[in-house]
Amino acid sequence: xxxxxxxxxxxxxxxxxxxxxxxxxxxxxxxxxxxxxxxxxxxxxxxxxxxxxxxxxxxxxxxxxxxxxxxxxxxxxxxxxxxxxxxxxxxxxxxxxxxxxxxxxxxxxxxxxxxxxxxxxxxxxxxxxxxxxxxxxxxxxxxxxxxxxxxxxxxxxxxxxxxxxxxxxxxxxx
Amino acid sequence: xxxxxxxxxxxxxxxxxxxxxxxxxxxxxxxxxxxxxxxxxxxxxxxxxxxxxxxxxxxxxxxxxxxxxxxxxxxxxxxxxxxxxxxxxxxxxxxxxxxxxxxxxxxxxxxxxxxxxxxxxxxxxxxxxxxxxxxxxxxxxxxxxxxxxxxxxxxxxxxxxxxxxxxxxxxxxxxxxxxxxxxxxxxxxxxxxxxxxx
Numbered sequence: 001x002x003x004x005x006x007x008x009x010x011x012x013x014x015x016x017x018x019x020x021x022x023x024x025x026x027x028x029x030x031x032x033x034x035x036x037x038x039x040x041x042x043x044x045x046x047x048x049x050x051x052x053x054x055x056x057x058x059x060x061x062x063x064x065x066x067x068x069x070x071x072x073x074x075x076x077x078x079x080x081x082x083x084x085x086x087x088x089x090x091x092x093x094x095x096x097x098x099x100x101x102x103x104x105x106x107x108x109x110x111x112x113x114x115x116x117x118x119x120x121x122x123x124x125x126x127x128x129x130x131x132x133x134x135x136x137x138x139x140x141x142x143x144x145x146x147x148x149x150x151x152x153x154x155x156x157x158x159x160x161x162x163x164x165x166x167x168x169x170x171x172x173x174x
Numbered sequence: 175x176x177x178x179x180x181x182x183x184x185x186x187x188x189x190x191x192x193x194x195x196x197x198x199x200x201x202x203x204x205x206x207x208x209x210x211x212x213x214x215x216x217x218x219x220x221x222x223x224x225x226x227x228x229x230x231x232x233x234x235x236x237x238x239x240x241x242x243x244x245x246x247x248x249x250x251x252x253x254x255x256x257x258x259x260x261x262x263x264x265x266x267x268x269x270x271x272x273x274x275x276x277x278x279x280x281x282x283x284x285x286x287x288x289x290x291x292x293x294x295x296x297x298x299x300x301x302x303x304x305x306x307x308x309x310x311x312x313x314x315x316x317x318x319x320x321x322x323x324x325x326x327x328x329x330x331x332x333x334x335x336x337x338x339x340x341x342x343x344x345x346x347x348x349x350x351x352x353x354x355x356x357x358x359x360x361x362x363x364x365x366x367x368x369x370x371x372x
Binding site: 072073077079085123 | 254256259307308312315334339341360
């Protein structure tokens, strides 16, 4: 392992924090609502991603609220030359946009290192965000081969289903 | 523009100037052990000599004054199949398993330069589009692959590669060709098999 992070974990953590701070500062500076904390979602991170969430709301074939029923096998590697995905089964509690009659739905989520939805140390989805029973709002699309549903964003395709986030998402939907 | 994507872009820039022992090749920075950096650079050089589209991409990157792409060369990197989009880790051991030229019986096979072009194009796209997520950059990578294939006269345009539920990598082409890479437990390529036509 030759990444700088493996050579000097303290330096690596410092760089990540520095990078996060710089990125957040840049994002906040560019935000037209005066700051992430004043946005419609319940976290600065989600408010900073509002533009992307708007994109996802407009392009998803189904937007639903659901609770995590089970999480499939994690891929052997992070996404790179090959797209790595991990499937999550949800119990659907509400369909917010699109049509989905089944009470359950399986979504293959992208697994991208350092992304908001990824685990921190090994290829896979964040075990906290995708804990069994977690209530999430999910933006999903039909997979290219028509075999099921997948996401289009490694950062914002699954967000906590809180009252504030639900209201924010519903305001974005046609 | 949001935290997750911006975080990675900033980290790339930071890493470009802080990689201990890193060797900057204009605006392409290589990190990792010297032997691995040399191996990766030799692959870059071989592809430049072989392929005009590759040479154009590489020279464009090397001459870039606004962005740096940093690659951390290693061998047998766990959890990394060829490369990791977010960290720039590149496994030269994986690249060595991919043929530099298509086998005679599989003229449409995926080649090493095609794969390297994928991650060069992907990383350069990200460097020029701060905040771009994986899929958007990945499409640029696939387009880069097809430029190499077209120049080589290979049939079939790449649709992309996925890791299936069993841990295998499946690469598909629009003419029906498929290719399967088998991996060991730490995501290193151990075998390649070909299917479909031609």
